Amino acid sequence: MPYTSIRTSLQRQCLGLCFVIFSTLSHAQPAGYQAAIDSARSLVERMIAFNDIPGLAVSVSVAGKMVWSEGFGYADLEQQVPVRPDRTRFRIGSVSKPLTAAALGKLYDEGKVMLDTPIQVYVPAFPEKRWPVSLRLLAGHLSGIRHYRGTEFLSNVRYNSVSEGLSLISSDSLLFEPGQQYAYSSYGWNLISAAIEGACGQEFLSYMQQAVFSPLGMGLTTADYTDSLIAFRTRYYEKTEGGAIINAPCVDNSYKWAGGGFLSTTEDLLRFGQAHIHPGFLSDTTLNLWLRPMKTTSGEPTNYGMGWAVQLDGTGKKWFGHSGGSIGGITQLLVYPEDEVVVAMLTNSGQVDYGDTHYRIAHLFMGTPIPHQPLDEAALEPYPGDYLLDGDTPARVSMENGWLFYSRRGGLPILLAPAKDGSFAPLSGNTIHQFRHRPEGGLEMVIEVPGRAIRITGVKQ
The missing domain is CATH 2.40.128 (Lipocalin)
Structure with missing residues (x-):
């Protein structure tokens, strides 16, 4: 389908004003955080101007309470529908991986999966490879399963089941002996979702709703069905080399629900991040295991646990989170567990440079300044x-x-x-x-x- 230009240069000049006019607040802001909110808003506006983003939502929670939630710009430029963080649904890309990891964690808590047994225990139809592959290695991107190839990221083919999506990699050889290298793979999560089906005895998307979305109150998180009308789903945009904003190409993410196929809101993602700060949704044992960075067989750290990036930031504070890139959307979910700060940001453009905006926002709400050594x-x-x-x-x-x-x-x-x-x-x-x-x-x-x-x-x- 050819791209369709959706606005003129005059509309481009007006967009900055529209961000001010249609910026929406879903909740009253706590007075104690007003200075942090004002500074954070300036960072977001700087990022929007730098990238020329059509629509963006950001939400922040501290100690389990949402302290800032705001929408900027449009979910639909043509109809001038403003972004609302409490209901606008964006593509979250690879932030789907932590969601899927949570479902795997529930099964692990219930004793229904083992992390180091061959994957064929749960997916008998998956062909054996030269070396055995396990759930732990898959979730840590250590399995040797390949990532996207060629134009697969632009797939517009409908896959009616997890097993159909798995067919993309079932005949491929492993890239290396599992454990020896860290190699990011969204397709590895296809195999995890098939294992979830085998372990729980129901369809993957059904189990995600039952085990993760419903218990956490994530009422607007769902699979990105292209054959259904989904209320409050944003339009998707990209930019040409000349900088014009256009409709993103049509894609069907049914080939990778688990690794990059969900829609969500920033406020739903806040709930999800908050659920991983303290035991409750997951047991203490599982939470610690999921948020423990893995290493290769040679001892090289990967800074990645079970579906989560995990490491220390530039000031020595621990964080875990995930980014997500998709056609028509870039996502950031960031959690600072010691300060109990969660930041969720979503855009409806597939070409966005966040820089360190989400980290700087998190530090603003921690209440402690970034350490500044007395340098001349x-x-x-x-x-x-x-x-x-x-x-x-x-x-x-x-x-x-x-x-x-x-x-x-x-x-x-x-x-x-x-x-x-x-x-x-x-x-x-x-x-x-x-x-x-x-x-x-x-x-x-x-x-x-x-x-x-x-x-x-x-x-x-």
């Missing part, structure tokens, strides 16, 4: 400038009010929090940045991934 701005002055990473990737370091910011390929700048050893780290905690003087002269920025043999060097231009 004069000492930082050599660092800002343009860099080339590994000789060909452009990056930039800038300074604002005594803080360093980093951007790559013209992306949204992210804050670099200083550490006592003189290094810097983004709030995600994914990398460590160090600035060094080169023996041959000039300055270089060395970027490393903690615990992993990944190192990128950028030379200042």
Whole structure:
């Protein structure tokens, strides 16, 4: 189906005003958080302007109470339907994985699944491979099951059952011996959903409703059926190379319900995140196991548990969460368990750079500022400038009010929090940045991934 342009350049100029006019609040905001809300709103508006996002919802909870929930822009640009965080349903992409992991956790609590037995115990029809594959390895992206290939991400084929979707990978060989490498795979979750069916004796989507969505009050979370009318479902948008916003291509996510096929709202995702801070929905044993980062057989950390990314952020605080990319939607779900802060953000554009917006929002609601080492701005002055990473990737370091910011390929700048050893780290905690003087002269920025043999060097231009 050809893309259809949906607005003119004049409409583009008006969109910023519409964000102000149609910004919607679903609940009164607690007065004690007003300063955090004002600062967070500014961060969101900055992100919207940078990406030209048609519609966005954000919700935040602290200690189990929602303290901010707001919609920006439109769920439907043509009909000018404003986003409402309490009901607008967005594609959540790979945030579907933690949802599916929760269903697996319920079965584990009930003693209906074992994590290390061959998957054929639950899915007898799945062909045996060169090495056995288990639920633990599948949930941790250590199984060797492949990810998308070619244009599969754009599939518009209807699959009527989990087993039909599983046919995409059933005849494929494993990429490596399970456990040896971390290799992200949405298709591995197809196999998990088939195992859930085998263990519980009912259809996967039915069990998700019974075991996860209904108990947690996630009344607007559902599969993204393309053959049904779904109330409050947003339209999906993308941008052309020239920057025009257009309707996203039609896709059918029935081939990957478990790994990337659900719709939800930010407020439903808040409920889901809150349920993983304390035992209750899942047992203490299961919750700790699901949120424990795995390692490869060689001991290399993966920063990923059972369906959740888990690690320390750039200030040393533990977080777990997941991002989700889909055709016409980018999602972030972030949980800081020690501070009991949950942030959920959803957009209806498939091309969005969040930068560190969700992390900075979380820190605003923690009530404690990001640690700021007493650095002399004069000492930082050599660092800002343009860099080339590994000789060909452009990056930039800038300074604002005594803080360093980093951007790559013209992306949204992210804050670099200083550490006592003189290094810097983004709030995600994914990398460590160090600035060094080169023996041959000039300055270089060395970027490393903690615990992993990944190192990128950028030379200042």
